[in-house]
Every structure is written in C-alpha cells, then in structure tokens.
Amino acid sequence: MAATRQSFYSTESDHQDPAYDDDHVGRLDVIDQINQDLAGKTYFExxxxxxxxxxxTLKAQNKLLMIANVNLENVVRRLTRVEEVAKNAKEHADVLQAQVNTNKDKLATAEYQIKDLTANNMSLKAKLETVESEVDKLKAEVKGRNQMLADDIKAMEASMAEMKDMSQDVLQKIDDLAAEMELNTDKVMYRRELT
Incomplete structure (x- = not known):
C-alpha cells in the first residue's frame, strides 16, 4: 500500500477501538471506512x-453478513411466494385457456349453425316469395271472380226485379181475370168476350 494514504482516524485516536454504529453498518461510507481501517495505518512503513x-471490523462484517443472511432469507421467502403465485396464475391461465378453447369450439359450432340457418332462411325467403306471388295471383283471380259474382248478382237482381214485375203483372192479370170470371158450378160465364 502507498505511504501517502491517510487514515480516517487521527493519530490521537489510533489506539481507540473503532466503533461502527449498528444502524449505519450497511451504508457505503461505513463499508468504505471498514475497508480503510482494514488497510491499516499509512504512517507506518x-x-x-x-x-x-x-x-x-470483523464484528461489523459479521453484522453485515447477518443482515445479508436475513435479507437473503426474506428474498427466498418472497421468491417462494412469487413461485406459488406464478404456479396459481399458470393453473388459472390453463383453466382459462381450456375455457377459451371450449368457447372457440362453441363459437365454431354457432357459426356453422348460423350459416345453416342463413341458408335455410334464404330458402324459406325464396319459398315465401313464391307463395306471396301465388297469393297475389289468387287475390287477382278472387278479385276477378268477385267482380264476376257481383256482376252476376246484379244481373240476377235485375232478373229477379223483372220477374217480380212480371209476376206482379201475371198476378194482376189473374186478379183481373178472376174479377171478370164468374165461376159457378154448372157453367162459366164471361162478362166480356173472349178474344
């Protein structure tokens, strides 16, 4: 070591026992001081x-090792917990992946069913259009027949009115003839001459 190096302690305190504060043992300046103390005093050859x-310094290093050991145990405990959490997360992820796969299968089935239903709907729509066309034809035919029936009914009503008039005329003629005829058991006498 170089002779120019100076110690942290003064020459008056060279014979004192260096004390390292327990609360500051892990600080870098204290660790640096320990290294300087272990390097020895530089005013000797x-x-x-x-x-x-x-x-x-051995006590301080021992405390450092104990602190490091406690910290290491804490890290090991934390790593164990992290491993457990990771394992649980992986199991949960596996369950979720299985559900996703199941849902994919269900989705594929649903898509196939939707395609099938769409094809059926198209077929039914075509059939419905055909039926609607037939219904429209039937409506037109029924409308035409209804018009024919209405015309026939009007003709029949006119015919019936004419027949009613004719029957009225016939009844009137019968009444007139009955009034003109005298019926008797032995002979029929006419008041007017037969034409």
Whole structure:
C-alpha cells in the first residue's frame, strides 16, 4: 500500500477501538471506512492493523453478513411466494385457456349453425316469395271472380226485379181475370168476350 494514504482516524485516536454504529453498518461510507481501517495505518512503513480494529471490523462484517443472511432469507421467502403465485396464475391461465378453447369450439359450432340457418332462411325467403306471388295471383283471380259474382248478382237482381214485375203483372192479370170470371158450378160465364 502507498505511504501517502491517510487514515480516517487521527493519530490521537489510533489506539481507540473503532466503533461502527449498528444502524449505519450497511451504508457505503461505513463499508468504505471498514475497508480503510482494514488497510491499516499509512504512517507506518508497512501498514499495520491493530487487533481492536480487526475485531471491530470483523464484528461489523459479521453484522453485515447477518443482515445479508436475513435479507437473503426474506428474498427466498418472497421468491417462494412469487413461485406459488406464478404456479396459481399458470393453473388459472390453463383453466382459462381450456375455457377459451371450449368457447372457440362453441363459437365454431354457432357459426356453422348460423350459416345453416342463413341458408335455410334464404330458402324459406325464396319459398315465401313464391307463395306471396301465388297469393297475389289468387287475390287477382278472387278479385276477378268477385267482380264476376257481383256482376252476376246484379244481373240476377235485375232478373229477379223483372220477374217480380212480371209476376206482379201475371198476378194482376189473374186478379183481373178472376174479377171478370164468374165461376159457378154448372157453367162459366164471361162478362166480356173472349178474344
């Protein structure tokens, strides 16, 4: 080590036991100080580390190792929990994937059924159009026949009116003839001459 290096401690405190604050053991400046203390004092030709410094730095390093061990155990526990969560998430994802696959199959079936229904609807629509065309023809035919029936009914009504008039005339003539005839048991006498 170079002789120009200076120690963190002054020459008056060289014989004191270095104390490392438990609350600050993990800080970088304290770790740097431990390294400097372990490097020894630079005012000797060969660096010398006192027993007190070595014991203090070993205690500090031991505390660092204990803290690191606790932190490592915490990390292991967290990793275990993360692994469990990941495992549960994978199982859940597998279940969801199975549901997605099932839903895909159902969707494919539904799409096939929709295509089939669409084809059936097209066929039914064509048949319905044919039936509607036939219905329109029948309506026109019925309308024509209704007109013919209406005309026939009018003709029959006219005929009946004419027959009624004729029957009225016949009845009138019969009444007239009855009035002119005298019926008697032995002979028929006419008041007017027969023509």
């Amino acid at each position: 060969k660096p010398k580390v006192t027993k007190e410094v070595m014991v203090a």
